[in-house]
Amino acid sequence: MSWIADTYQTMNPGQLDALGCVTGKPLALHGIAGRKEATGRGVAIAVRECVDIAEDMKKLGLTAGLSGKRVIVQGLGNVGYHTIKYLLEFGATIVGICEYEGAIYSSSGLNLDEVFTHRKTTGSILGFPGAQKEFKNSAEGLEQDCDILVPAALENQITIANVANIKAKIIAEAANGPTTPEAAEVLMKRGCIIIPDMYCNAGGVTVSYFEWLKNLSHVAFGRMDKRYEENANLNLVNMVEKTTGVTLDAVQRSMIVKGATELELVNSGLEDTMIRSYHEIRDVQMANPKIDGLRTAAFVSSIDKVAISYMNMGIWP
Numbered sequence: 666m667s668w669i670a671d672t673y674q675t676m677n678p679g680q681l682d683a684l685g686c687v688t689g690k691p692l693a694l695h696g697i698a699g700r701k702e703a704t705g706r707g708v709a710i711a712v713r714e715c716v717d718i719a720e721d722m723k724k725l726g727l728t729a730g731l732s733g734k735r736v737i738v739q740g741l742g743n744v745g746y747h748t749i750k751y752l753l754e755f756g757a758t759i760v761g762i763c764e765y766e767g768a769i770y771s772s773s774g775l776n777l778d779e780v781f782t783h784r785k786t787t788g789s790i791l792g793f794p795g796a797q798k799e800f801k802n803s804a805e806g807l808e809q810d811c812d813i814l815v816p817a818a819l820e821n822q823i824t825i826a827n828v829a830n831i832k833a834k835i836i837a838e839a840a841n842g843p844t845t846p847e848a849a850e851v852l853m854k855r856g857c858i859i860i861p862d863m864y865c866n867a868g869g870v871t872v873s874y875f876e877w878l879k880n881l882s883h884v885a886f887g888r889m890d891k892r893y894e895e896n897a898n899l900n901l902v903n904m905v906e907k908t909t910g911v912t913l914d915a916v917q918r919s920m921i922v923k924g925a926t927e928l929e930l931v932n933s934g935l936e937d938t939m940i941r942s943y944h945e946i947r948d949v950q951m952a953n954p955k956i957d958g959l960r961t962a963a964f965v966s967s968i969d970k971v972a973i974s975y976m977n978m979g980i981w982p
């Protein structure tokens with residue numbers, strides 16, 4: 666992406682906002698902290714929001730919360746790897762991982778770093794010592810027992826040909842277009858929840874938007890206020906210590922005083938976007954019985970925003 670920005674700048678000399686012409690640039694060349702992991706982090710937050718709603722989980726015969734939920738992820742690339750990383754942090758159990766050369770499964774859970782290292786050293790996910798089962802035909806991995814399936818590799822992975830064998834009750838579309846419309850219909854008739862790609866994998870484009878904002882404002886997030894925030898927090902801590910006679914240790918003090926870094930601000934903006942949007946979309950679905958799922962709800966929610974903005978502006982001429 667940096668050569669695109671460089672070429673654009675060269676062809677448009679003197680244009681102040683030229684760096685905003687493309688996003689996904691390396692951090693050293695006006696990119697943004699947190700972009701690499703943003704899509705996977707966003708997917709994990711989307712799944713967490715979905716499973717935290719007890720009413721929806723009850724309909725699926727599941728309890729609320731990610732803790733102990735069994736997840737299969739297809740694709741150990743950028744999106745798949747980071748989705749697994751954050752789902753594990755949130756308490757889920759990764760029971761299956763599918764790559765193009767095959768799939769592995771363990772009902773007691775797979776260790777991400779061990780799988781990643783095994784694949785890096787042997788060139789294949791197969792033969793991983795921690796797996797209870799393995800499949801040379803990777804597609805079989807999608808059909809194993811789990812609560813949540815995260816296709817994070819390619820389009821058209823859940824189709825009319827394999828949908829009958831899919832056991833997951835929640836499909837989180839990390840890849841673009843992983844479920845065909847016919848398969849989605851079958852899943853929804855079965856009562857499954859599909860977290861649609863246009864929302865589920867939008868963490869990446871959200872942080873790309875933050876990169877664009879950074880490029881237009883010509884200053885990194887946190888640059889102007891980090892020290893100010895730290896000094897203000899320090900004054901407050903000193904005052905509280907003086908008033909109460911309680912002295913904080915160095916770790917407590919630095920945790921309270923520390924101002925936000927660019928990465929923390931990016932992650933905060935990403936998390937807020939993913940959480941807010943999930944509930945916005947779900948609210949639209951709940952408000953209209955004709956809306957059959959979150960994908961249609963996401964379309965309705967977006968089209969409503971365009972319509973409301975047109976109505977507020979008035980149509981001219």
Ligand SMILES: NC(=O)C1=CN([C@@H]2O[C@H](COP(=O)(O)OP(=O)(O)OC[C@H]3O[C@@H](n4cnc5c(N)ncnc54)[C@H](O)[C@@H]3O)[C@@H](O)[C@H]2O)C=CC1
Binds near residue numbers: 841
């Ligand atoms: N990287 C991003 O920020 C975003 C990516 N996406 C979508 O997410 C998906 C994955 O993207 P990335 O992780 O960036 O790509 P990537 O190239 O880093 O990872 C894809 C992984 O899928 C594996 N794969 C290929 N064929 C497979 C098969 N038949 N079965 C199982 N695994 C297979 C590849 O070996 C690779 O490890 C794509 O659909 C992409 O459009 C969507 C939004 C943002």
Ligand SMILES: O=C(O)CCC(=O)C(=O)O
Binds near residue numbers: 688689866873
């Ligand atoms: O980085 C972006 O702006 C969008 C990335 C994305 O949505 C994708 O790779 O499909």
